[in-house]
Amino acid sequence: MAWLVDFYRSPLAKKAVMAVTGVMLFGFVIGHMAGNAKMYLGAEVFNHYAEGLRTLGAPLLGHGQALWIARIGLLGAVLLHIWSAWQLTLLNRRARPTAYVRRDLINATYASRTMRWGGVIILLFVVYHLLHLTFGSVHPSFEQGNPYHNVVSGLQNPWVSAFYIVANLALAFHLYHGLWSMFQSLGWNHPSYKSARRIFASVFAVLVAAGNISFPLAVLAGIVK
Amino acid sequence: MKLTLNVWRQDGPGDSGRMVRYEMPDVNPDMSFLEMLDLLNEGLIEKGEEPVSFDHDCREGICGACGVMIDGRAHGPLPGTTTCQLHMRHYKDGDELTIEPWRSAAFPVVKDLVVDRAAFDRIIEAGGYVSVNTGSAPDANLTPVPKDVADNAFDAATCIGCGACVAQCPNGAAQLFTSAKVSHLGLLPQGQTERWRRVRHMVATMEDEAFGSCTNFTECEAACPKGISIDFIAQMNRDFVRARFRDPEADD
């Protein structure tokens, strides 16, 4: 396994790690959004779904075990993703110690230029989101075992909803560049689907953002209550 | 036409450097950008000031010696154009231009607009070749190369090693340069024997130099005077990972 550690020293390998962990996190984001969409089906279905997550893998796994495995996996992915990004960012800062007096970028998209700040916003949001709806420590009326209530009452606060919306816009930009970039970092550029990479990234960036932003909007509009 | 230039002047690697403003009262639109700098220098010498140093040689866009940042863009505003092939007719009377050297930790400034790009040579020395001694080659037509493969390899091989990719990249990364050679040789049958070793060694050397890392801004491709595609970067990334997983313990 020493070679794997050695391999990870390479910035190119770190990019590959970012791509692979990015895919894992993307999978989570999609699943999370799909699951949350059940809130449109009412409190019972939603709470049943949430509880179902804990019994996932039964009877092979005990109560909540699958969820913890997923959580550990995701946490690992998040840490690797951030650590790689952090190290690469430091490397890139060192690579240009003197800034240009005048700078004019040609092709770089807004999304690609804001990956780092977007990532920070998403991270802050995730921390808040966990405190808010998983642990309930920053939720004014948290009810253990009643996620539907927690979501709806939480999002009825317009400030909280606004943060949700901003964070998901950041996520959309992050995905727009990240999903395309992932193909590049892993070297998946076969000519027959090369042009589809940008479409894939755009579609999913919009889909995830639209899905996630619909929840606070629906709560604020009173569609979900 | 009349132009104002802000030119980076730096006596040597130890000097911190500064922008100096020069008025150019009579620039001919048919001049090349470097001829405009020649004109500036002739005037400076006559006034007893040291001329601006800048690298240049063939002045027809193939040697890769020239290259400066013009208003924040490597080789200036035109796509697919080296600095020597940029002509002043693309500017208008009264324009003010900012001229800086490539800025990269891997390309230390030698003087004024001249930088040291030896890091590129070291990357090639690490494996950017086919190990065939003179005299040991088989007949040239013994190995047919499909035309599309040959054409693709050629697209990579057109790199002139000017360094615009590094200069333009917000991260100062050398992926486009390195991948161009990795792909040129990696695509051709002649380059297969050393394919995995080559990518490992060239990437390792690239990473040992003070270059940054690619974050897929695609600025390099846009600035490249030869229009080399970032597809080659993807190919290098793939080959690099494959090389490692094919033979995890290889350390040759």
Added chain:
Amino acid sequence: MELDAKIPSGPIHEKWDRHRFDMKLVNPANKRKFDVIVVGSGLAGASASATLAELGYNVKCFCFQDSPRRAHSIAAQGGINAAKNYQNDGDSVFRLFYDTVKGGDFRSREANVHRLAQVSVNIIDQAVAQGVPFAREYSGLLDNRSFGGAQVSRTFYARGQTGQQLLLGAYQALARQIGTGKVRMFPRTEMLDIVVIDGQARGIITRDLVTGKLERHAGDAVVLATGGYSNVFYLSTNAKGCNVTAVWRAARRGALFANPCYTQIHPTCIPASGDYQSKLTLMSESLRNDGRIWVPQKPGDDRVAGQIPEGERDYYLERRYPAFGNLVPRDVASRNAKNMVDEKRGVGPTKIGVYLDFKDAIGRDGKNAIEARYGNLFEMYERITGEDPYSAPMRIYPAPHYTMGGLWVDYNLMTNIPGLYAIGEANFSDHGANRLGASALMQGLADGYFVLPYTIGDHLARHLGEGLVSTDDAAFQAAEEGVHRRTERLLGIDGSRTVDSFHRELGRLCWENCGMSRNRAGLEAAVARIPELKEEFENDVKVLGSAESFNQSLEKAGRLEDFFELAELMCYDALERRESCGGHFREEHQTEDGEALRDDENFQYVAAWEFKGQGETPTLHKEPLEFEYVKPSQRSYK
């Protein structure tokens, strides 16, 4: 001085093989005891350095550019000849040999040219194995084209960038040896003198162009691969850095300079647009396949091309050479363009140019077909001139492009100074008075890959055990001091004119009197004027900065000083050669039709000049040329 070309005996096709057997060998274990200095890293220098290192010699390679990959070989567009006969169209080693001797207007050495044709086939094999991406057919096999009027398709090409791709191949081979440590590379380093001890070349003095430090390097042999001297004309298609300094420093140390007046002018270059012009750009000659060359019939016609009716145009090449028309050889096309300009029929804002018109070709084949054939060239033209060649005719004018002259070398490519070799464009040997298209790359690589690595062993084997001369030797010290004094002198002049202004003046003088056509009066005037101009330079040039730093003006000043002396010799040679041949056209010696008139009886020799010191008349040594296999004949293109 007796000039011995050391041409092996025997039938021409056996000479090289016999010679390879007769030469002494250095055994593999002894090769590492020898240090070889190679100056220049173009096709010849890079290929020689790499090959010598592969054989086991220790090589030091020097170039003034920041990387060996930038040498001017990189700018060659057209292609490289080789007698592969892949196209089955009747090519052979002998035919390539024959064409090259004839193309050189019977002023080259048969034995050298035959060897060149022989090894040409190996070059292609070598380059392909290195990964040089030559053009291919759909079969995957190599494509060829006919080039420069050759009647067989023997030119291998890589789009319009053959020189670049071949140089990168040689550069990669060199890089591999640098990686192994067998070659030590010295970029941004200029050779400023040769050290000759007891008549043998023993080392060089260099200047580190970044720090200004002078350095001494000892070697068992010194190889000069420093290219040609077209920049004596200031405006040429050569890179700005191309210079004669290394070669001229050798000449000052006693190496003979052969045929300096043989310079090649390329007919299809983009004309200069003004006095600030710093260099000229060549466009492939293939443009003449479809373009028609013309000028207005009446002198001083100021109308734009489109307003000049068909009846008032003079398609002068088609008129004068009905058989070949616009496809006459380079020298003929060039001279005729000059005549038109001299008759005040030149075109464009400067009136120094002729039209190359594609209107008929576009009308005949359609714009798309022309674009497919010449799209990149049209684009280049438009980029440089800002004019659209699809709607108005191109303007072209000849420009200095290649120099056939160079250091005199024997069959082994060794100069008359033992241990000093010259390869590639820096020597004189293979092209005679005129080089054929696609032959420069061939010669550079032949010398570097396949000739020098053998012949140098013959010399080294004879010096086994001698060891390197110490760089503390008095000769090294004296040479370094000489370089130092010269540098200080140039910096101390502190006159009023820039180096470039002198270079422009010298260039104009050479171009007018020793350019496309030459005559006695002009040459005599130039021979008288050049030393005066040099003196003005030495009294009035302004070189700022210091010797101990990166100083591009100082580099240029040193190079220009050498160009002055070379220019004078070039004019001497042109004056002395009272005949016309190849690139050398003496107006006094032409046929009634205005064609070059050779004088084989009196001038069938190599003119090898010995430099006798500044202000002294150089001494001419003659190496007679014999033609056993290709009998001299008159060229005709009517």
